[in-house]
Amino acid sequence: MAVYTQVADDELAAFLDAYDIGAPVSYKGIAEGVENSNYFLQTERGSFILTLYEKRVDPADLPFFLGLMDHLAARDIACPTPIHARDGEALRTLAGRPAAIISFLQGVSPRRVDIRHCAPLGGALAGMHLAADGFAMARPNALSLAGWRPLFDRCGPRAHEVQNGLAGEIEQELEFLEENWPADLPTGVIHADLFPDNVFFLGDRVSGLIDFYFACNDYFAYDLAICINAWCFEKDGSFNVTKARHMLNAYRAVRPFSAAELAAIPVLLRGGALRFLLTRLHDWLFHPEGALVTPHNPLEYHRKLRFHQGVKRPGELGLE
Protein backbone atom coordinates (compact mmCIF):
# COMPACT_ATOMS: atom_id res chain seq x y z
CA MET A 1 0.00 0.00 0.00
CA ALA A 2 1.48 3.23 -1.01
CA VAL A 3 1.20 6.64 -2.59
CA TYR A 4 4.54 7.24 -4.25
CA THR A 5 3.80 10.61 -5.80
CA GLN A 6 2.19 13.37 -3.78
CA VAL A 7 -0.12 15.67 -5.73
CA ALA A 8 -0.57 19.22 -4.46
CA ASP A 9 -4.05 20.71 -4.41
CA ASP A 10 -3.14 23.48 -6.84
CA GLU A 11 -1.50 21.00 -9.23
CA LEU A 12 -4.65 18.90 -9.15
CA ALA A 13 -6.91 21.87 -9.79
CA ALA A 14 -4.80 22.86 -12.80
CA PHE A 15 -4.81 19.26 -14.08
CA LEU A 16 -8.60 19.06 -13.85
CA ASP A 17 -8.96 22.22 -15.91
CA ALA A 18 -8.38 20.03 -18.98
CA TYR A 19 -11.46 17.90 -18.16
CA ASP A 20 -15.18 18.48 -18.10
CA ILE A 21 -15.72 16.91 -14.68
CA GLY A 22 -15.82 20.03 -12.52
CA ALA A 23 -13.59 21.21 -9.70
CA PRO A 24 -12.21 18.84 -7.04
CA VAL A 25 -14.11 18.67 -3.79
CA SER A 26 -12.06 15.91 -2.18
CA TYR A 27 -9.12 13.65 -2.93
CA LYS A 28 -7.38 11.13 -0.77
CA GLY A 29 -4.47 8.83 -1.43
CA ILE A 30 -5.54 5.20 -1.41
CA ALA A 31 -3.43 2.71 0.52
CA GLU A 32 -3.87 0.01 -2.11
CA GLY A 33 -2.05 -1.18 -5.16
CA VAL A 34 1.64 -1.86 -5.29
CA GLU A 35 2.52 -0.50 -8.70
CA ASN A 36 1.03 2.97 -8.99
CA SER A 37 -0.19 5.90 -6.92
CA ASN A 38 -3.96 6.05 -6.67
CA TYR A 39 -6.21 8.78 -5.39
CA PHE A 40 -9.90 8.63 -4.68
CA LEU A 41 -11.13 11.84 -6.29
CA GLN A 42 -14.48 13.55 -5.90
CA THR A 43 -15.37 16.44 -8.13
CA GLU A 44 -18.52 18.49 -8.56
CA ARG A 45 -19.64 15.85 -11.10
CA GLY A 46 -18.89 12.55 -9.40
CA SER A 47 -16.37 10.09 -8.03
CA PHE A 48 -13.24 8.94 -9.84
CA ILE A 49 -9.90 7.24 -9.39
CA LEU A 50 -6.85 9.28 -10.31
CA THR A 51 -3.85 7.08 -11.12
CA LEU A 52 -0.26 8.24 -11.49
CA TYR A 53 1.79 5.58 -13.23
CA GLU A 54 5.02 4.85 -11.42
CA LYS A 55 8.29 3.44 -12.63
CA ARG A 56 7.27 -0.18 -12.97
CA VAL A 57 4.76 0.62 -15.69
CA ASP A 58 6.19 1.18 -19.16
CA PRO A 59 4.56 4.37 -20.48
CA ALA A 60 4.55 2.81 -23.94
CA ASP A 61 2.05 0.23 -22.65
CA LEU A 62 -0.42 2.77 -21.30
CA PRO A 63 -2.35 3.31 -24.54
CA PHE A 64 -2.96 -0.46 -24.62
CA PHE A 65 -4.23 -0.57 -21.03
CA LEU A 66 -6.42 2.52 -21.31
CA GLY A 67 -7.66 1.54 -24.76
CA LEU A 68 -8.59 -1.90 -23.47
CA MET A 69 -10.60 -0.39 -20.61
CA ASP A 70 -12.37 1.87 -23.11
CA HIS A 71 -13.10 -1.14 -25.31
CA LEU A 72 -14.38 -3.32 -22.47
CA ALA A 73 -16.42 -0.60 -20.78
CA ALA A 74 -18.12 0.14 -24.11
CA ARG A 75 -19.14 -3.55 -24.15
CA ASP A 76 -20.68 -3.32 -20.67
CA ILE A 77 -17.90 -5.10 -18.84
CA ALA A 78 -17.84 -3.79 -15.27
CA CYS A 79 -14.40 -2.22 -15.46
CA PRO A 80 -13.11 1.32 -15.03
CA THR A 81 -13.78 3.69 -17.92
CA PRO A 82 -10.98 6.12 -18.73
CA ILE A 83 -12.23 9.69 -18.58
CA HIS A 84 -11.20 11.63 -21.66
CA ALA A 85 -10.24 15.26 -21.35
CA ARG A 86 -11.76 17.91 -23.60
CA ASP A 87 -9.02 17.32 -26.17
CA GLY A 88 -9.97 13.64 -26.34
CA GLU A 89 -6.90 12.37 -24.52
CA ALA A 90 -7.22 10.05 -21.52
CA LEU A 91 -3.48 9.75 -20.89
CA ARG A 92 -1.95 12.94 -19.51
CA THR A 93 0.84 14.11 -17.20
CA LEU A 94 0.60 15.14 -13.55
CA ALA A 95 3.41 15.79 -11.08
CA GLY A 96 5.87 14.58 -13.68
CA ARG A 97 4.15 11.21 -14.11
CA PRO A 98 1.86 9.75 -16.76
CA ALA A 99 -1.61 10.01 -15.24
CA ALA A 100 -5.20 9.13 -16.02
CA ILE A 101 -8.60 9.54 -14.43
CA ILE A 102 -10.85 6.48 -14.53
CA SER A 103 -14.39 5.96 -13.33
CA PHE A 104 -14.96 4.88 -9.74
CA LEU A 105 -16.56 1.47 -9.27
CA GLN A 106 -18.57 0.40 -6.27
CA GLY A 107 -17.89 -2.93 -4.67
CA VAL A 108 -15.74 -4.66 -2.11
CA SER A 109 -12.87 -7.07 -2.71
CA PRO A 110 -13.14 -10.29 -0.75
CA ARG A 111 -10.33 -10.61 1.75
CA ARG A 112 -11.38 -14.21 2.35
CA VAL A 113 -12.46 -16.04 -0.76
CA ASP A 114 -15.66 -17.97 -0.27
CA ILE A 115 -17.16 -20.64 -2.50
CA ARG A 116 -19.89 -18.16 -3.49
CA HIS A 117 -17.30 -15.88 -5.14
CA CYS A 118 -15.95 -18.47 -7.54
CA ALA A 119 -18.79 -18.93 -10.01
CA PRO A 120 -19.35 -15.17 -10.47
CA LEU A 121 -15.62 -14.73 -10.96
CA GLY A 122 -15.48 -17.48 -13.59
CA GLY A 123 -18.40 -15.96 -15.47
CA ALA A 124 -16.93 -12.46 -15.33
CA LEU A 125 -13.58 -13.70 -16.60
CA ALA A 126 -15.18 -15.44 -19.57
CA GLY A 127 -17.29 -12.36 -20.29
CA MET A 128 -14.17 -10.24 -20.35
CA HIS A 129 -12.44 -12.67 -22.70
CA LEU A 130 -15.33 -12.51 -25.14
CA ALA A 131 -15.74 -8.75 -24.89
CA ALA A 132 -12.06 -8.11 -25.62
CA ASP A 133 -12.57 -9.68 -29.05
CA GLY A 134 -12.11 -7.01 -31.69
CA PHE A 135 -9.81 -4.83 -29.60
CA ALA A 136 -7.39 -3.49 -32.16
CA MET A 137 -4.17 -3.37 -30.14
CA ALA A 138 -1.97 -6.22 -28.94
CA ARG A 139 0.60 -6.60 -26.21
CA PRO A 140 2.76 -9.70 -25.83
CA ASN A 141 2.89 -11.28 -22.39
CA ALA A 142 6.33 -10.43 -21.07
CA LEU A 143 5.70 -12.67 -18.07
CA SER A 144 4.91 -15.89 -19.90
CA LEU A 145 7.24 -18.78 -20.80
CA ALA A 146 9.82 -16.71 -22.69
CA GLY A 147 10.07 -14.19 -19.86
CA TRP A 148 10.64 -16.63 -17.03
CA ARG A 149 14.21 -17.69 -17.79
CA PRO A 150 15.62 -14.13 -17.86
CA LEU A 151 13.86 -13.50 -14.55
CA PHE A 152 15.34 -16.71 -13.18
CA ASP A 153 18.81 -15.76 -14.41
CA ARG A 154 18.57 -12.69 -12.23
CA CYS A 155 17.03 -14.32 -9.12
CA GLY A 156 18.53 -17.80 -9.26
CA PRO A 157 21.94 -16.98 -7.75
CA ARG A 158 20.22 -15.58 -4.65
CA ALA A 159 17.23 -17.95 -4.45
CA HIS A 160 18.89 -19.91 -1.62
CA GLU A 161 18.46 -16.80 0.58
CA VAL A 162 14.76 -17.61 0.52
CA GLN A 163 14.96 -21.39 0.62
CA ASN A 164 17.73 -23.93 0.23
CA GLY A 165 17.57 -25.78 -3.07
CA LEU A 166 15.01 -23.40 -4.57
CA ALA A 167 17.14 -22.53 -7.61
CA GLY A 168 17.50 -26.19 -8.57
CA GLU A 169 13.78 -26.79 -8.28
CA ILE A 170 13.00 -23.76 -10.44
CA GLU A 171 15.55 -24.85 -13.06
CA GLN A 172 13.91 -28.28 -13.30
CA GLU A 173 10.45 -26.74 -13.53
CA LEU A 174 11.58 -24.34 -16.24
CA GLU A 175 12.91 -27.27 -18.27
CA PHE A 176 9.64 -29.14 -17.80
CA LEU A 177 7.58 -26.15 -18.88
CA GLU A 178 9.82 -25.38 -21.86
CA GLU A 179 9.17 -28.93 -23.06
CA ASN A 180 5.50 -29.18 -22.18
CA TRP A 181 4.02 -25.70 -22.60
CA PRO A 182 0.94 -26.01 -24.80
CA ALA A 183 0.79 -24.63 -28.32
CA ASP A 184 -2.16 -23.32 -30.27
CA LEU A 185 -4.71 -22.83 -27.53
CA PRO A 186 -7.37 -20.15 -28.09
CA THR A 187 -5.76 -16.78 -27.57
CA GLY A 188 -6.92 -13.26 -26.90
CA VAL A 189 -6.62 -10.44 -24.42
CA ILE A 190 -6.28 -11.71 -20.86
CA HIS A 191 -6.22 -9.85 -17.55
CA ALA A 192 -3.28 -11.91 -16.27
CA ASP A 193 -3.50 -10.66 -12.67
CA LEU A 194 -7.08 -11.25 -11.55
CA PHE A 195 -6.40 -11.77 -7.84
CA PRO A 196 -9.22 -11.21 -5.34
CA ASP A 197 -8.07 -7.66 -4.62
CA ASN A 198 -8.68 -6.84 -8.28
CA VAL A 199 -12.31 -7.97 -8.22
CA PHE A 200 -15.15 -6.06 -6.57
CA PHE A 201 -18.34 -7.73 -5.43
CA LEU A 202 -21.68 -6.30 -4.36
CA GLY A 203 -23.28 -9.21 -2.59
CA ASP A 204 -22.68 -12.26 -4.80
CA ARG A 205 -22.40 -10.23 -8.00
CA VAL A 206 -19.12 -9.12 -9.59
CA SER A 207 -19.39 -5.32 -9.73
CA GLY A 208 -15.94 -4.57 -11.04
CA LEU A 209 -12.74 -5.93 -12.53
CA ILE A 210 -9.87 -3.52 -11.98
CA ASP A 211 -6.14 -3.08 -12.44
CA PHE A 212 -5.61 -4.04 -16.07
CA TYR A 213 -1.93 -3.15 -15.93
CA PHE A 214 -0.71 -6.68 -16.67
CA ALA A 215 -3.25 -7.30 -19.44
CA CYS A 216 -1.75 -8.83 -22.57
CA ASN A 217 -2.38 -11.34 -25.35
CA ASP A 218 -2.07 -14.95 -24.27
CA TYR A 219 -4.06 -18.15 -23.85
CA PHE A 220 -7.50 -17.61 -22.33
CA ALA A 221 -7.00 -20.83 -20.37
CA TYR A 222 -3.82 -19.41 -18.83
CA ASP A 223 -5.89 -16.52 -17.41
CA LEU A 224 -8.24 -19.07 -15.87
CA ALA A 225 -5.25 -20.97 -14.46
CA ILE A 226 -3.98 -17.77 -12.80
CA CYS A 227 -7.42 -17.30 -11.23
CA ILE A 228 -7.58 -20.91 -10.04
CA ASN A 229 -4.20 -20.47 -8.36
CA ALA A 230 -5.25 -17.19 -6.76
CA TRP A 231 -8.77 -18.14 -5.65
CA CYS A 232 -8.92 -21.90 -5.03
CA PHE A 233 -6.20 -22.60 -2.47
CA GLU A 234 -7.13 -22.36 1.21
CA LYS A 235 -4.97 -20.48 3.70
CA ASP A 236 -3.53 -23.81 4.91
CA GLY A 237 -2.27 -24.60 1.39
CA SER A 238 -4.95 -27.15 0.55
CA PHE A 239 -6.63 -27.06 -2.85
CA ASN A 240 -10.40 -26.62 -2.90
CA VAL A 241 -11.71 -28.65 -5.85
CA THR A 242 -15.24 -27.33 -5.36
CA LYS A 243 -14.11 -23.74 -5.84
CA ALA A 244 -12.21 -24.70 -8.99
CA ARG A 245 -15.17 -26.62 -10.39
CA HIS A 246 -17.55 -23.72 -9.74
CA MET A 247 -15.15 -21.35 -11.46
CA LEU A 248 -14.64 -23.51 -14.53
CA ASN A 249 -18.32 -24.40 -14.93
CA ALA A 250 -19.36 -20.75 -14.72
CA TYR A 251 -16.60 -19.83 -17.16
CA ARG A 252 -17.69 -22.31 -19.80
CA ALA A 253 -21.33 -21.38 -19.43
CA VAL A 254 -20.23 -18.06 -20.97
CA ARG A 255 -17.35 -19.05 -23.27
CA PRO A 256 -16.84 -22.57 -24.62
CA PHE A 257 -13.80 -24.24 -23.11
CA SER A 258 -12.26 -26.79 -25.48
CA ALA A 259 -10.98 -30.26 -24.63
CA ALA A 260 -7.48 -29.06 -25.51
CA GLU A 261 -7.80 -26.16 -23.04
CA LEU A 262 -9.00 -28.47 -20.30
CA ALA A 263 -6.19 -30.96 -20.97
CA ALA A 264 -3.64 -28.14 -20.75
CA ILE A 265 -4.89 -26.85 -17.39
CA PRO A 266 -2.44 -28.83 -15.19
CA VAL A 267 0.55 -27.47 -17.12
CA LEU A 268 -0.90 -23.96 -17.23
CA LEU A 269 -1.38 -24.07 -13.46
CA ARG A 270 2.28 -25.00 -13.04
CA GLY A 271 3.30 -22.15 -15.32
CA GLY A 272 1.05 -19.70 -13.53
CA ALA A 273 2.49 -20.78 -10.19
CA LEU A 274 6.05 -20.41 -11.48
CA ARG A 275 5.30 -16.96 -12.88
CA PHE A 276 4.21 -15.60 -9.49
CA LEU A 277 6.93 -17.52 -7.66
CA LEU A 278 9.53 -15.85 -9.90
CA THR A 279 8.16 -12.31 -9.76
CA ARG A 280 7.65 -12.49 -6.01
CA LEU A 281 11.09 -13.96 -5.56
CA HIS A 282 12.49 -11.10 -7.61
CA ASP A 283 10.65 -8.46 -5.58
CA TRP A 284 11.61 -10.18 -2.34
CA LEU A 285 15.30 -10.25 -3.21
CA PHE A 286 15.58 -6.88 -4.90
CA HIS A 287 13.06 -4.59 -3.22
CA PRO A 288 14.81 -1.46 -2.02
CA GLU A 289 15.47 -0.87 1.67
CA GLY A 290 12.74 1.25 3.15
CA ALA A 291 10.29 0.43 0.37
CA LEU A 292 6.73 1.45 1.13
CA VAL A 293 5.42 -1.92 0.08
CA THR A 294 6.06 -5.23 1.82
CA PRO A 295 6.72 -7.82 -0.87
CA HIS A 296 4.53 -10.91 -1.01
CA ASN A 297 6.09 -14.09 0.30
CA PRO A 298 7.33 -16.03 -2.74
CA LEU A 299 7.01 -19.35 -0.93
CA GLU A 300 3.21 -19.24 -1.11
CA TYR A 301 3.58 -19.88 -4.83
CA HIS A 302 6.34 -22.42 -4.28
CA ARG A 303 3.85 -24.50 -2.29
CA LYS A 304 1.24 -24.13 -5.03
CA LEU A 305 3.78 -25.18 -7.64
CA ARG A 306 4.69 -28.29 -5.65
CA PHE A 307 1.03 -29.19 -5.35
CA HIS A 308 0.52 -28.91 -9.11
CA GLN A 309 3.66 -30.95 -9.83
CA GLY A 310 1.82 -33.91 -8.31
CA VAL A 311 -1.23 -33.52 -10.56
CA LYS A 312 -1.39 -35.44 -13.81
CA ARG A 313 -4.96 -34.93 -15.00
CA PRO A 314 -7.53 -32.13 -14.62
CA GLY A 315 -9.89 -34.62 -12.96
CA GLU A 316 -7.61 -34.63 -9.91
CA LEU A 317 -8.46 -30.94 -9.51
CA GLY A 318 -12.19 -31.53 -9.78
CA LEU A 319 -12.13 -30.29 -13.38
CA GLU A 320 -13.76 -32.45 -16.03
Place this chain on the structure above:
Amino acid sequence: MAVYTQVADDELAAFLDAYDIGAPVSYKGIAEGVENSNYFLQTERGSFILTLYEKRVDPADLPFFLGLMDHLAARDIACPTPIHARDGEALRTLAGRPAAIISFLQGVSPRRVDIRHCAPLGGALAGMHLAADGFAMARPNALSLAGWRPLFDRCGPRAHEVQNGLAGEIEQELEFLEENWPADLPTGVIHADLFPDNVFFLGDRVSGLIDFYFACNDYFAYDLAICINAWCFEKDGSFNVTKARHMLNAYRAVRPFSAAELAAIPVLLRGGALRFLLTRLHDWLFHPEGALVTPHNPLEYHRKLRFHQGVKRPGELGLE
Protein backbone atom coordinates in the same frame (compact mmCIF):
# COMPACT_ATOMS: atom_id res chain seq x y z
CA MET B 1 0.65 7.22 5.37
CA ALA B 2 -0.50 3.88 6.50
CA VAL B 3 -3.24 1.42 7.17
CA TYR B 4 -2.03 -0.55 10.16
CA THR B 5 -5.06 -2.78 10.61
CA GLN B 6 -6.60 -4.58 7.66
CA VAL B 7 -10.37 -5.04 7.84
CA ALA B 8 -11.88 -7.99 6.00
CA ASP B 9 -15.06 -7.47 4.01
CA ASP B 10 -17.04 -9.92 6.13
CA GLU B 11 -15.81 -8.30 9.37
CA LEU B 12 -16.88 -4.92 8.04
CA ALA B 13 -20.32 -6.17 7.01
CA ALA B 14 -20.85 -7.64 10.49
CA PHE B 15 -19.64 -4.40 12.12
CA LEU B 16 -22.06 -2.31 10.06
CA ASP B 17 -24.98 -4.48 11.17
CA ALA B 18 -24.96 -2.47 14.40
CA TYR B 19 -25.62 0.77 12.49
CA ASP B 20 -28.48 2.21 10.50
CA ILE B 21 -26.33 3.29 7.55
CA GLY B 22 -26.95 0.38 5.18
CA ALA B 23 -24.60 -2.19 3.71
CA PRO B 24 -21.09 -1.30 2.49
CA VAL B 25 -20.73 -0.64 -1.23
CA SER B 26 -17.06 0.38 -1.15
CA TYR B 27 -14.22 0.89 1.28
CA LYS B 28 -10.63 1.79 0.68
CA GLY B 29 -7.75 2.32 3.05
CA ILE B 30 -6.60 5.94 3.04
CA ALA B 31 -2.90 6.67 2.80
CA GLU B 32 -3.12 9.57 5.24
CA GLY B 33 -2.76 10.05 8.95
CA VAL B 34 0.13 8.76 11.00
CA GLU B 35 -1.66 7.67 14.15
CA ASN B 36 -4.64 5.57 13.12
CA SER B 37 -5.97 3.41 10.30
CA ASN B 38 -8.55 5.20 8.20
CA TYR B 39 -10.90 3.86 5.57
CA PHE B 40 -13.04 5.78 3.15
CA LEU B 41 -16.36 3.95 3.42
CA GLN B 42 -19.38 4.18 1.17
CA THR B 43 -22.61 2.52 2.19
CA GLU B 44 -26.08 2.49 0.69
CA ARG B 45 -26.76 5.67 2.70
CA GLY B 46 -23.69 7.81 2.10
CA SER B 47 -19.98 8.39 2.57
CA PHE B 48 -18.10 8.01 5.85
CA ILE B 49 -14.67 7.65 7.39
CA LEU B 50 -14.04 4.49 9.39
CA THR B 51 -11.22 4.92 11.89
CA LEU B 52 -9.48 2.16 13.82
CA TYR B 53 -7.56 3.60 16.73
CA GLU B 54 -4.03 2.29 16.90
CA LYS B 55 -1.62 1.96 19.78
CA ARG B 56 -0.62 5.61 20.11
CA VAL B 57 -4.15 6.64 21.07
CA ASP B 58 -5.16 5.94 24.66
CA PRO B 59 -8.60 4.29 24.48
CA ALA B 60 -9.53 6.12 27.68
CA ASP B 61 -9.31 9.40 25.73
CA LEU B 62 -11.67 8.33 22.95
CA PRO B 63 -14.92 9.35 24.69
CA PHE B 64 -13.44 12.86 25.03
CA PHE B 65 -12.47 13.06 21.35
CA LEU B 66 -15.73 11.64 20.03
CA GLY B 67 -17.83 13.62 22.52
CA LEU B 68 -16.04 16.81 21.46
CA MET B 69 -16.81 16.14 17.79
CA ASP B 70 -20.45 15.51 18.70
CA HIS B 71 -20.52 18.76 20.67
CA LEU B 72 -18.86 20.84 17.95
CA ALA B 73 -20.85 19.35 15.08
CA ALA B 74 -24.08 20.10 16.96
CA ARG B 75 -22.92 23.74 17.04
CA ASP B 76 -22.38 23.81 13.27
CA ILE B 77 -18.60 23.60 13.35
CA ALA B 78 -17.45 21.92 10.13
CA CYS B 79 -15.96 18.86 11.77
CA PRO B 80 -16.66 15.14 11.50
CA THR B 81 -19.79 13.93 13.28
CA PRO B 82 -19.48 10.56 15.00
CA ILE B 83 -22.13 8.16 13.71
CA HIS B 84 -23.93 6.47 16.55
CA ALA B 85 -24.99 2.86 16.22
CA ARG B 86 -28.53 1.74 16.98
CA ASP B 87 -27.60 1.23 20.64
CA GLY B 88 -26.45 4.84 20.86
CA GLU B 89 -22.75 4.06 21.04
CA ALA B 90 -20.28 5.72 18.66
CA LEU B 91 -17.20 3.96 20.03
CA ARG B 92 -17.08 0.26 19.13
CA THR B 93 -14.59 -2.51 18.37
CA LEU B 94 -13.48 -3.80 14.96
CA ALA B 95 -10.61 -6.17 14.16
CA GLY B 96 -9.56 -6.01 17.79
CA ARG B 97 -9.25 -2.22 17.80
CA PRO B 98 -11.41 0.58 19.15
CA ALA B 99 -13.22 1.92 16.09
CA ALA B 100 -15.66 4.63 15.11
CA ILE B 101 -17.44 5.80 11.99
CA ILE B 102 -17.51 9.54 11.42
CA SER B 103 -19.11 11.63 8.72
CA PHE B 104 -17.16 12.30 5.52
CA LEU B 105 -16.29 15.94 4.84
CA GLN B 106 -15.65 17.43 1.45
CA GLY B 107 -12.67 19.67 0.92
CA VAL B 108 -9.00 19.62 0.07
CA SER B 109 -6.05 20.26 2.38
CA PRO B 110 -3.60 22.82 1.06
CA ARG B 111 -0.23 21.25 0.38
CA ARG B 112 1.19 24.73 -0.13
CA VAL B 113 -0.18 27.31 2.26
CA ASP B 114 -1.16 30.53 0.54
CA ILE B 115 -1.96 33.88 2.10
CA ARG B 116 -5.62 33.33 1.24
CA HIS B 117 -5.81 30.33 3.57
CA CYS B 118 -4.73 32.16 6.70
CA ALA B 119 -7.70 34.40 7.46
CA PRO B 120 -10.27 31.60 7.01
CA LEU B 121 -8.13 29.35 9.22
CA GLY B 122 -7.93 32.01 11.95
CA GLY B 123 -11.68 32.52 11.88
CA ALA B 124 -12.39 28.78 11.95
CA LEU B 125 -10.03 28.29 14.90
CA ALA B 126 -11.73 31.02 16.91
CA GLY B 127 -15.15 29.63 16.00
CA MET B 128 -14.10 26.23 17.26
CA HIS B 129 -12.81 27.74 20.52
CA LEU B 130 -16.12 29.47 21.15
CA ALA B 131 -18.22 26.48 20.15
CA ALA B 132 -16.34 24.16 22.51
CA ASP B 133 -17.60 26.24 25.44
CA GLY B 134 -19.97 24.16 27.52
CA PHE B 135 -18.44 20.81 26.54
CA ALA B 136 -18.72 18.81 29.74
CA MET B 137 -15.53 16.75 29.59
CA ALA B 138 -11.94 17.84 30.08
CA ARG B 139 -8.58 16.42 29.08
CA PRO B 140 -5.29 17.87 30.30
CA ASN B 141 -2.67 18.63 27.67
CA ALA B 142 -0.06 15.92 28.12
CA LEU B 143 2.15 17.68 25.58
CA SER B 144 2.35 21.10 27.26
CA LEU B 145 5.02 22.46 29.61
CA ALA B 146 4.81 19.66 32.20
CA GLY B 147 5.08 16.99 29.52
CA TRP B 148 8.14 18.33 27.73
CA ARG B 149 10.79 17.49 30.31
CA PRO B 150 9.91 13.78 30.54
CA LEU B 151 10.01 13.66 26.75
CA PHE B 152 13.39 15.40 26.80
CA ASP B 153 14.71 13.00 29.45
CA ARG B 154 14.04 10.19 26.99
CA CYS B 155 15.34 11.90 23.82
CA GLY B 156 18.12 14.07 25.23
CA PRO B 157 20.81 11.39 25.50
CA ARG B 158 20.46 10.63 21.78
CA ALA B 159 19.69 14.13 20.48
CA HIS B 160 23.27 14.52 19.19
CA GLU B 161 22.46 11.79 16.63
CA VAL B 162 20.26 14.39 14.95
CA GLN B 163 22.41 17.47 15.56
CA ASN B 164 25.46 18.22 17.65
CA GLY B 165 24.66 20.36 20.66
CA LEU B 166 20.90 19.90 20.31
CA ALA B 167 20.42 18.54 23.84
CA GLY B 168 22.07 21.58 25.41
CA GLU B 169 19.92 23.96 23.39
CA ILE B 170 16.75 22.13 24.39
CA GLU B 171 17.79 22.12 28.05
CA GLN B 172 18.28 25.90 27.96
CA GLU B 173 14.98 26.43 26.21
CA LEU B 174 13.16 24.22 28.71
CA GLU B 175 14.59 26.31 31.55
CA PHE B 176 13.51 29.50 29.81
CA LEU B 177 9.99 28.20 29.24
CA GLU B 178 9.67 26.85 32.79
CA GLU B 179 10.45 30.36 34.04
CA ASN B 180 8.47 32.33 31.49
CA TRP B 181 5.43 30.22 30.57
CA PRO B 182 2.35 32.42 30.98
CA ALA B 183 -0.20 31.85 33.71
CA ASP B 184 -3.91 32.57 33.74
CA LEU B 185 -4.58 33.06 30.05
CA PRO B 186 -8.10 32.27 28.78
CA THR B 187 -8.45 28.50 28.64
CA GLY B 188 -10.75 26.06 26.93
CA VAL B 189 -10.75 23.14 24.54
CA ILE B 190 -8.09 23.50 21.86
CA HIS B 191 -7.36 21.39 18.76
CA ALA B 192 -3.61 21.43 19.45
CA ASP B 193 -2.61 19.94 16.08
CA LEU B 194 -4.24 22.13 13.44
CA PHE B 195 -1.67 21.66 10.70
CA PRO B 196 -2.68 22.26 7.07
CA ASP B 197 -3.34 18.57 6.48
CA ASN B 198 -6.02 18.73 9.19
CA VAL B 199 -7.92 21.55 7.49
CA PHE B 200 -10.08 21.16 4.39
CA PHE B 201 -10.90 24.03 2.07
CA LEU B 202 -13.42 24.41 -0.70
CA GLY B 203 -12.17 27.43 -2.58
CA ASP B 204 -11.29 30.01 0.06
CA ARG B 205 -13.71 28.63 2.64
CA VAL B 206 -12.77 26.23 5.45
CA SER B 207 -14.99 23.20 4.87
CA GLY B 208 -13.61 20.97 7.58
CA LEU B 209 -11.42 20.70 10.65
CA ILE B 210 -10.40 17.10 11.25
CA ASP B 211 -8.23 14.88 13.44
CA PHE B 212 -9.18 15.96 16.95
CA TYR B 213 -7.00 13.29 18.53
CA PHE B 214 -4.71 15.75 20.30
CA ALA B 215 -7.55 17.99 21.50
CA CYS B 216 -7.28 18.99 25.16
CA ASN B 217 -7.80 21.84 27.57
CA ASP B 218 -5.19 24.57 27.36
CA TYR B 219 -4.73 28.23 26.50
CA PHE B 220 -6.64 29.30 23.39
CA ALA B 221 -3.66 31.48 22.47
CA TYR B 222 -1.41 28.40 22.51
CA ASP B 223 -3.63 26.82 19.84
CA LEU B 224 -3.19 29.96 17.73
CA ALA B 225 0.58 29.78 18.30
CA ILE B 226 0.64 26.18 17.04
CA CYS B 227 -1.21 27.34 13.91
CA ILE B 228 1.12 30.29 13.35
CA ASN B 229 4.09 27.92 13.53
CA ALA B 230 2.46 25.46 11.17
CA TRP B 231 1.05 27.91 8.59
CA CYS B 232 3.18 31.06 8.57
CA PHE B 233 6.72 29.86 7.84
CA GLU B 234 7.78 29.58 4.21
CA LYS B 235 9.56 26.51 2.86
CA ASP B 236 12.89 28.39 3.05
CA GLY B 237 12.41 28.94 6.80
CA SER B 238 11.44 32.60 6.57
CA PHE B 239 8.52 33.89 8.62
CA ASN B 240 5.64 35.49 6.73
CA VAL B 241 4.31 38.29 8.91
CA THR B 242 1.40 38.96 6.54
CA LYS B 243 0.11 35.41 6.97
CA ALA B 244 0.36 35.70 10.75
CA ARG B 245 -1.43 39.05 10.76
CA HIS B 246 -4.25 37.73 8.58
CA MET B 247 -4.65 34.76 10.87
CA LEU B 248 -4.71 36.79 14.08
CA ASN B 249 -7.02 39.48 12.74
CA ALA B 250 -9.53 36.93 11.48
CA TYR B 251 -9.28 35.11 14.80
CA ARG B 252 -10.07 38.16 16.88
CA ALA B 253 -12.90 39.19 14.61
CA VAL B 254 -14.62 36.05 15.98
CA ARG B 255 -13.26 35.74 19.51
CA PRO B 256 -11.75 38.65 21.46
CA PHE B 257 -8.00 38.26 21.93
CA SER B 258 -6.80 39.98 25.12
CA ALA B 259 -3.69 42.11 25.55
CA ALA B 260 -2.30 39.43 27.86
CA GLU B 261 -2.80 36.78 25.17
CA LEU B 262 -1.08 38.94 22.56
CA ALA B 263 1.82 39.69 24.91
CA ALA B 264 2.27 35.94 25.56
CA ILE B 265 2.39 35.00 21.88
CA PRO B 266 6.21 35.08 21.51
CA VAL B 267 6.65 32.68 24.46
CA LEU B 268 3.77 30.48 23.29
CA LEU B 269 5.37 30.25 19.84
CA ARG B 270 8.62 29.09 21.46
CA GLY B 271 6.72 26.52 23.49
CA GLY B 272 4.78 25.34 20.46
CA ALA B 273 8.00 24.99 18.49
CA LEU B 274 9.66 23.05 21.29
CA ARG B 275 6.64 20.73 21.59
CA PHE B 276 6.88 19.64 17.95
CA LEU B 277 10.67 19.58 18.04
CA LEU B 278 10.52 17.17 21.00
CA THR B 279 7.80 14.87 19.67
CA ARG B 280 9.39 14.72 16.22
CA LEU B 281 12.79 14.12 17.77
CA HIS B 282 11.28 11.28 19.79
CA ASP B 283 9.64 9.72 16.74
CA TRP B 284 12.81 10.18 14.72
CA LEU B 285 15.00 8.47 17.30
CA PHE B 286 12.61 5.73 18.36
CA HIS B 287 10.53 4.83 15.31
CA PRO B 288 10.74 1.12 14.69
CA GLU B 289 12.72 -0.27 11.77
CA GLY B 290 10.46 -0.88 8.83
CA ALA B 291 7.77 1.49 10.13
CA LEU B 292 5.15 2.34 7.54
CA VAL B 293 5.45 6.05 8.29
CA THR B 294 8.46 8.22 7.62
CA PRO B 295 8.93 10.48 10.65
CA HIS B 296 8.92 14.25 10.17
CA ASN B 297 12.29 15.93 10.28
CA PRO B 298 12.64 17.39 13.79
CA LEU B 299 15.03 20.07 12.59
CA GLU B 300 12.23 21.97 10.84
CA TYR B 301 10.96 22.88 14.30
CA HIS B 302 14.48 23.51 15.59
CA ARG B 303 14.80 26.25 12.96
CA LYS B 304 11.42 27.69 13.96
CA LEU B 305 12.43 27.66 17.61
CA ARG B 306 15.66 29.49 16.84
CA PHE B 307 13.72 32.11 14.90
CA HIS B 308 11.38 32.73 17.82
CA GLN B 309 14.25 32.92 20.30
CA GLY B 310 15.24 36.13 18.56
CA VAL B 311 11.80 37.71 18.89
CA LYS B 312 11.04 39.90 21.89
CA ARG B 313 7.70 41.50 21.04
CA PRO B 314 4.65 40.42 19.00
CA GLY B 315 5.12 43.48 16.81
CA GLU B 316 8.22 41.86 15.32
CA LEU B 317 5.94 39.13 13.99
CA GLY B 318 3.49 41.59 12.48
CA LEU B 319 1.11 41.05 15.39
CA GLU B 320 -0.23 44.09 17.16
